[in-house]
Amino acid sequence: MVPGTAREDGTLAEQLSARIAAGEFRPGRRLSEAELAERFSVSRNTLREAFRVLAEQGLLEHVPHRGVSVTAPRVADVLDIYRVRRHLEAGVLARADPRHPATVQVRAAVEAAEAAAAAGDWVGVGTANTAFHAALVSLADSPRLTRTYRQLGAELRLAFLVIGDPQTLHGAFVGRNRSVLETFVTAGGPAAARELEDYLTESERTVLGAYARLGLG
Amino acid sequence: MVPGTAREDGTLAEQLSARIAAGEFRPGRRLSEAELAERFSVSRNTLREAFRVLAEQGLLEHVPHRGVSVTAPRVADVLDIYRVRRHLEAGVLARADPRHPATVQVRAAVEAAEAAAAAGDWVGVGTANTAFHAALVSLADSPRLTRTYRQLGAELRLAFLVIGDPQTLHGAFVGRNRSVLETFVTAGGPAAARELEDYLTESERTVLGAYARLGLG
DNA sequence: ATGGCCTGGATTGTTGAACAACGTGTTTCT
DNA sequence: AGAAACACGTTGTTCAACAATCCAGGCCAT
Numbered sequence: 001m002v003p004g005t006a007r008e009d010g011t012l013a014e015q016l017s018a019r020i021a022a023g024e025f026r027p028g029r030r031l032s033e034a035e036l037a038e039r040f041s042v043s044r045n046t047l048r049e050a051f052r053v054l055a056e057q058g059l060l061e062h063v064p065h066r067g068v069s070v071t072a073p074r075v076a077d078v079l080d081i082y083r084v085r086r087h088l089e090a091g092v093l094a095r096a097d098p099r100h101p102a103t104v105q106v107r108a109a110v111e112a113a114e115a116a117a118a119a120g121d122w123v124g125v126g127t128a129n130t131a132f133h134a135a136l137v138s139l140a141d142s143p144r145l146t147r148t149y150r151q152l153g154a155e156l157r158l159a160f161l162v163i164g165d166p167q168t169l170h171g172a173f174v175g176r177n178r179s180v181l182e183t184f185v186t187a188g189g190p191a192a193a194r195e196l197e198d199y200l201t202e203s204e205r206t207v208l209g210a211y212a213r214l215g216l217g
Numbered sequence: 218m219v220p221g222t223a224r225e226d227g228t229l230a231e232q233l234s235a236r237i238a239a240g241e242f243r244p245g246r247r248l249s250e251a252e253l254a255e256r257f258s259v260s261r262n263t264l265r266e267a268f269r270v271l272a273e274q275g276l277l278e279h280v281p282h283r284g285v286s287v288t289a290p291r292v293a294d295v296l297d298i299y300r301v302r303r304h305l306e307a308g309v310l311a312r313a314d315p316r317h318p319a320t321v322q323v324r325a326a327v328e329a330a331e332a333a334a335a336a337g338d339w340v341g342v343g344t345a346n347t348a349f350h351a352a353l354v355s356l357a358d359s360p361r362l363t364r365t366y367r368q369l370g371a372e373l374r375l376a377f378l379v380i381g382d383p384q385t386l387h388g389a390f391v392g393r394n395r396s397v398l399e400t401f402v403t404a405g406g407p408a409a410a411r412e413l414e415d416y417l418t419e420s421e422r423t424v425l426g427a428y429a430r431l432g433l434g
Numbered sequence: 435a436t437g438g439c440c441t442g443g444a445t446t447g448t449t450g451a452a453c454a455a456c457g458t459g460t461t462t463c464t
Numbered sequence: 465a466g467a468a469a470c471a472c473g474t475t476g477t478t479c480a481a482c483a484a485t486c487c488a489g490g491c492c493a494t
Contacts (some may be wrong), residue, residue: 053269057273066488083357087357144297251474259448
């Protein structure tokens with residue numbers, strides 16, 4: 001074990017990913033190999049391996065001979081992300097059984113979002129929101145769907161970071177999380193799926209509106 | 218194509234990926250860094266970057282300090298792959314419009330499969346089959362769904378390579394490709410989607426049967 | 435000024451060698 | 465036989481160097 005690097009655990013790619021999600025590196029920011037290698041106390045080669053991983057996950061954009069930068073989703077990306085979200089989440093939910101074990105995780109995410117909202121922690125609400133949707137997808141018991149959705153959520157989080165203002169982005173959806181959950185357990189998957197599609201369409205509108213307001217249309 | 222040191226284009230990761238798909242490196246085979254770096258005339262560091270990319274795509278399995286090997290899908294993976302396939306393909310097809318431009322590519326893939334089958338080129342049938350399903354997904358006009366599906370197809374191809382015997386695997390489905398296409402253009406997406414689900418379930422049975430016969434249950 | 439061309443500096447791409455860290459198979463000892 | 469110690473090979477990581485490429489700024493001609 002090399003001294004000095006024991007402060008944080010997880011792979012280098014995970015550390016980078018966490019810092020990006022935390023907003024330490026904003027979307028669009030270019031990441032210099034030399035600078036980051038210095039900052040993380042790793043060699044350029046090791047850092048480049050982590051870059052390849054995150055680029056493949058869509059968190060970083062890699063342009064040959066021009067370096068990597070944090071992905072800044074465009075409007076077209078937002079549209080595509082929500083298209084896939086509707087497809088995946090609604091499809092999974094429609095076929096899901098409310099008695100599935102993962103339902104407890106859905107409920108936990110709903111309650112975490114409510115608690116964070118009550119405390120005014122809007123970033124926490126965003127995190128819990130992401131967990132809510134991820135939990136919905138996990139109802140399908142498919143490692144690959146879960147994994148795909150996690151990446152999608154990470155990309156969407158980048159769009160949120162482009163916008164800022166987590167209260168407007170997430171605040172309005174805490175109640176809808178709860179509502180979808182209750183519909184699911186009382187009225188079943190298909191009804192919940194229909195409600196979720198409206199939910200997602202409204203969320204999409206919120207994001208697109210903010211993009212337009214920022215002049216990114 | 219002449220094997221050997223033929224100058225190929227594309228990134229190193231793409232070259233590796235092509236060779237894996239071609240069966241040059243069989244599933245389960247361990248890939249030594251030193252050996253492959255030598256074979257591709259690149260340095261270990263460069264090769265390792267390509268490894269990270271392909272591992273992230275699911276083509277290679279990376280175990281820390283133990284190296285990478287070509288992914289050999291297990292039964293659980295086959296089940297998951299087909300679950301996602303049904304989810305994605307059927308969902309896309311059900312919502313698709315037969316007049317969509319990508320329909321011509323679906324038709325082209327159907328005809329390519331028929332031509333290859335007539336010529337007894339079963340590997341070619343497999344390739345055309347993969348193209349058929351990829352074309353179906355492209356009806357959704359979603360870059361992310363298309364990309365996800367391409368990776369899924371690559372993983373499935375690994376399962377086919379585990380089995381061998383492309384004739385049994387692909388031969389029976391040439392006619393069903395045609396049938397799904399005709400149903401789609403004459404009866405619409407939902408009807409075609411139902412037919413496709415049966416198709417995929419039968420395909421899954423074929424693969425699982427072969428796995429069982431190989432003692433990989 | 436404007437546009438194109440050139441050049442210098444900075445960054446990425448790649449290499450080779452070296453060593454540390456770890457896993458594995460073998461040997462040795464009890 | 466079983467466990468512990470060892471030796472070996474591989475991966476993980478670093479470093480320094482160089483090649484390839486991009487970019488900004490200056491220069492020149494129009």
